[in-house]
Amino acid sequence: MAEAPAPRSPLAGLADALAGARADGVTLTDRSARARFNLRIDPKDVEALTAAGAILGGSLPRTPNTAATTVNGKILLWLGPDEWLVTGPAEEGAQLDDTLRGRLDGRHHALTDVSAMYATLALSGPRAREVLMKGCRLDLHPRAFKPNTCVQTALAKANVILHQTDDTPSYEITVRNSFSVYLATWLLDAMAEYRQG
């Protein structure tokens, strides 16, 4: 195992634009660096679910369109009936990988390191919802979409994982790397109307 050098954000090329991405009532920041694992477990395999939950410090959410934060700081995103995205701080990646793998060994599952596959953008502020409404067909109204709601959907012309993290509202938008510059550019454009002056 090599001592990993610092990763480079897929949005590195947009760093300057993002640094200035503050419009009236909404901000956009790059939160790409983190550990991410795609986890597949047959939901009928209760033991596997329990084992994973034990390591993660909280059970994998079974309710569609939700995310759960565990006691040891992992965020578990529901992606499908047998699919989750497990995320945590970047530096905990290797360890998480090892322990999960160890616990699930011998059971039918798939644990895939996708830490480097996505960019994550944080969009926050009272106008954040309105910015998203410009490109997302889902109902983002607080009656329907709340903190810990997490969906996979289309935002503009990119597929994203959209996770509301608080009721400012703030969102984390996770998108495949190759679409990230497009999506960030799109978001900056959608925010332009709220920019002063």
Add this chain to the structure above:
Amino acid sequence: MRFRLKEGGRIDRAQRLRFTFNGRSYEGYAGDTLASALIASGTHLTSRSFKYHRPRGILTAGAEEPSALVQLGEGARTEPNLRATQVELYDGLTAAGVNAWPSANCDLAAWTGRLAPLFPAGFYYKTFLWPASFWKSLYEPAIRRMAGLGRAPEAPDPDSYDKMNIHCDVLVVGGGPAGISAALAAGEAGARVMLVDDEATLGGALVGLRHRVDGVDGAAWAQAAAGRLAAMEEVRVLTRTTLFGYYDHNSLSAFERRTDHLGPGAPAGTSRQRLWNIKAGRVVLATGAHERPLVFADNDRPGILLASAAQRYLNQYAALPGERAVLFTNNDAAYEVAHDIVEAGGTVGAVVDCRPEPAAPLAPALKEAGVALHTGSAIAATHGTKRVRSVTVAKLDGDGGLSGEQYRIFCDSVLVSGGWNPAVHLFSQSAGKLTYEEARGIFLPGTATQALEVAGAANGSFGLAACLAEGAAIGARAAEAAGFGDGTPPPAPPVEAPEPGAITPYWLAPGLKPLGHGKAKHMVDHQDDVTAADIRLAAREGFRSVEHVKRYTTVGMGTDQGKTANVNGLAILADALGKTVPEVGFTTYRPPYTPVTFGALAGRDTGALMDPVRRTAMHVWHEAAGTVFEPVGQWHRPWWYPKRRDDKHAAVARECRAVREAAGILDASTLGKIDIKGPDATTLLDMVYTNAFSTLKVGRVRYGLMCGDDGMVFDDGTTARLGENHYLMTTTTGNAAHVLEWLEEWLQTEWPELKVYCTSVTEQWATVALAGPRARDVLAALAPEMALDAHSFPFMSVKEGVVAGVNARVFRISFTGELSFEINVPWSHGRRLWDALMEAGAEHGITPYGTEAMHVLRAERGFIIVGQETDGTTTPHDLGMDWIVSKKKADFLGKRAWNREDSRREDRKQLVGILTDDPKKVLPEGTQLVDKRGQPPIPMIGHVTSSYASPTLGRSIALALVKGGRARKGETIYAAPETGFLPCKITEPVFYDSEGAKRDG
């Protein structure tokens, strides 16, 4: 502003605005529309009609306007065909009427009107036939010179557009009394409500009337209600917003004009217009009704307008339609208009009522005010050219004909009212069924098929009290359905307004001559110049369906889509056919309700945001290196890297030489990668690939072809066995998503018993292909701990280890024929790897190469590219790749299809090499091949799929699919005539290192 009343109206007299129309300067006030400001200035002539270039004026005061169409603004911001009745005035506005040259006042094309007898409905189908050659050279160009109304801008649009998606429990369309009370009721119950109205302010018809609600002026009540709605957190009101389309599953779309009314004063950064895509729980349609004109001889002169429009100009804009008006009606309600005019100090010369004994409540008051009342009469002619100057009123006989008694009445405006058509457009778009009510001659909403209800005038409830009550009841019901409130409507406010009164439908007033004789025109469709005679002609010629008549005469096909014309038209058709109105039926209502700009439909998906550009981790490096990118699907891949003044050819040759002689690197990150895990992973691969994977050893890699069950190749790639039950599959760049879906589809729908998980890791791994005889040296410098010799790291195997300081997977596969390593590192280290390779490779002459060089190199080696050597009609056998088709496996996708007759044909197109006799000539890819020279038609025997100047061989090479080609090696054939029938030889499809001696370096 000669016709502006001294006081009254809802305009802001403190703000005077200047504008130019048809070259003349005018003034108006804030709150005016272009139409109201013109009327206040005494101008009725605006533009010219489509076919006969007849003078056109303002007919209505709203969205239904067919006639007063203008070209707004100039230069890049000019906009064609706007309705003057909906253009809000701003300072500095310039506009001109459409379809007139040099001006609406003096239009040179007005001669067409004089030839009108030659131009009845559908005349163009009957002529311009001889001589046939004249159609293209003379007739059609002339027709096209006359075509169209306004002009498209000549420069790109400087403004921006955007979209919003929104959900609500209750969507209320229309902000008149019915809509407002529906929104109030639903909003108070707590539902999420959206109210849209296409006017600048709420109030609907109330704004143009003097009715009172809750003890105050109706417009003021609407203003107050708007305030109440604005205060409700869950209610969103959008004005200047047209709900234009009602689609399936209660999906609706609206079109908001955000800055148009501000003219040049619009704030920068705000989109000009916005498209709203709405998903509604329930919909309340409160879209009101459109007054319908009466059809009489020359009813289209400027100065002739709808009675309700005149009333609105008077009450909303304090503008009189003229000095002396004549009212022509078939109903009681219109008397109110005359009454309002008289009250405001205007003059009404006469009321002409076609009913023999009307009992309009306001009639006595009007008589008292000196207004002449002509009952049982009709307007039989109008006079004046660019403005109506007088009318001939004629007494009707018992059969509806003229009795002979006539009066000439001087006037400068004629106000017509033929009753009201409920605005059922959206209801009908929603796939709701309409019903016909004989008594009032109206189409009404019948059975709905979606979650909606209709309130107010749109539902045929023309009385104000009824509108308010109906709106409230439906609003409360809609909220209840969404789970808010108990469905009890709030009490309706008291009103002071006359009841609508009686009406006798009246479809066609006789003229002085029989219909179609003489010059007079009974205009049905003011925009397209469709007359009652045209409709009768169509019926006479056998066009019986209303849809045929629409298309033959073009009635209702203009920019207004017949809002004022259609019902009159079909009633006239019914009469001509001896049928009833409902038997004739109506033409289909279609979106949009009123026209919507392409810009708004595009939203912000234009320019760089039109479609995502997918970028790799090294994209910024490529950009800085000045690479020319090749679009591959949404990806941008480096195509070639120009150096100094290299042209494409020189750059590609240089890149190829570097790979063959030293080392090159290619950004291969775009290849699809799928991680496949599970005890049945091997079974899955054995089914989806033509060859076997069960025999593949861990740590080894195998190339495979994927076919559909029709036997045709659709993808290829290498798959590595990383563990007993763990594979990494690669796919072509363009097919990555498709292949993953393909696997999932089979797993979920056909073989659910297989225990396999597939996960895309395309963008987890950045991939660099390092190729060339020096590749090993370069890699060794970056991966000192990795054994790279051919024995420890054989061809078609995979190793994990550290490269350039990061964990990597390295594959020994080769798409160039040279010694080659495909190095995969996490995407976030892709750029680091690239930089490290460039640095470490510098002493070995490392050269980045693009997709073009890659294509050349692989073609030299005879490797196919799916999508280039294949086109969806190619089998593995056609490609000469039988070696990769398992004979042992009982079943796999594609196999069965090869037994079919067509797959067994001897003369299928097969992959071969092609060498031009002249080694310098490079055939264009796609070139067709023939057996002999001559004059077309010549049978084709195949086509060139790939073709390049090969720097390695110093000559051109090509791959081709040729009928029965494998058996024809050595034969001479010819390229298509475009190349001058270049002679070529059929060869093996491998030109370089056919033994594979180079792949180990």
Add this chain to the structure above:
Amino acid sequence: MLWIDCPWCGARPESEFRYGGEAHIARPDPATTDDAGWGDYLFMRSNPKGVHAERWMHREGCRRWFNALRDTVSNDVLTIYPMGTPRPDAPGDEAEGG
């Protein structure tokens, strides 16, 4: 825009899905199926005017396949049901064509 109920994610716009065509077309045994049978499997469709049993996949979401009965005239979705289960009865379930 149709709104389809993904059995997992709930109502989502049609644009999030891949339409999978007619449901219940099982892949026949290649060993025992003649050319005509294979052609039928590959290409022949009932394409009814009325209730249609069809497949959808929630491409932008959970990527799961499922079946639906939809009226091809009104576009009303009558039922959603899992892959692998037989076609349920539906109100008005007698299609023209078939």
Add this chain to the structure above:
Amino acid sequence: MKKFSIFSLARNALSHHEHWPEQWRSPAPKPAYDVVIIGAGGHGLATAYYLAALHGITNVAVLEKGWLGGGNTGRNTTVIRSNYLWDESAALYEHSLKLWEGLAQELNYNLMFSQRGVLNLIHNVHDLQEATRRVNANRLNAVDAELLSTEEVKAFCPILNTSPKTRYPIMGGTLQRRGGNARHDAVAWGYARAADARGVDIIQNCEVTGIDVEAGRVTGVQTTQGTIAAKKVGIVVAGHSSVLAAMAGFRLPIESHPLQALVSEPLKPVLHCVIMSNGVHVYVSQSDKGELVIGAGLDPPNSYSQRGGLHTIEDQMGAIVELIPIFSRVRMMRSWAGIVDVCPDASPIIGKTPVEGLFINGGWGTGGFKATPGSGWVLAHTIATGEPHPLNAPFALDRFTSGALIDEHAAAAVAH
């Protein structure tokens, strides 16, 4: 048939246009016909016309459930071209194009057939390869075709944005100068009038509800106007092909989808050719009335609803505005849909069915308007002689068993 001309117009003007005869009769159905054609679209009417005009079979009825020409004939974007890739297609469509070239005079009806050129745009290397392949093939098949550079594209259609800075720059184009448009309604009406004049009964508001088959042979049809016996029957119902096939007891490799189109408000003409781009899914032309006629993509779910969703139109508007920026402020005036019958290989089915005496012509999908004359011509031949003409023989139903598809997807050109 009274002849239409400028003189007849002038003559009739004198009598206030009161003496024009019906363009076609509205007869009641007879109990039996030699041939019944189901569907009075352009193809059905053309079939009847050629049966009468070329094969002397005049005891023919065309049965139409609605109004003649009200199906896809009346709702298509009217692109006419013959630059198809495969020999079989090129032969059929070119035959059709040749018929178009004299059709207005033959039918004595101005179809406003206008050969102002069809320009297909090229946006990437792959497009260029396909374009070269197709242009070469066309020329070898004696079909006119040209490959244009970006500059030539710009010269031919100056309003196109040929800047290299666009998201999908234009790398060139292919041009068929003989391609163009025709007035869709006039085509139906012209054929109807000419067929009617030769004795064909066109019966509207007459829906076929059943097909009578005895011992494997068709004997007639059930309709909303009663039973009609027929020796031979042709199914020519476009989007409803599967429904009629089901009545006769067989299935087709066809799925029906809504295909949308839209028109803008009428503008002074600025676009004089047909622009098509497969790469960004655009096709647009401007009619002789001035409206831009624009086709959208297929709505994916099978449907007989003759309506689509706005998203399908939205998807394409970004591309239109990108290609032709001056259209951004132009407005959509009306949008609609037709139901198209799509075959897996994007080629039609014309020929015999499993039922003897029953013939079918369908599966034209998004591109059959251009084939109207040729399609009617070959179907008339097939019905009259009982055997397919060499032009339509490859388009038989059994190709789905043999695998001999005519896969026009391979040509990658939009099929309109």
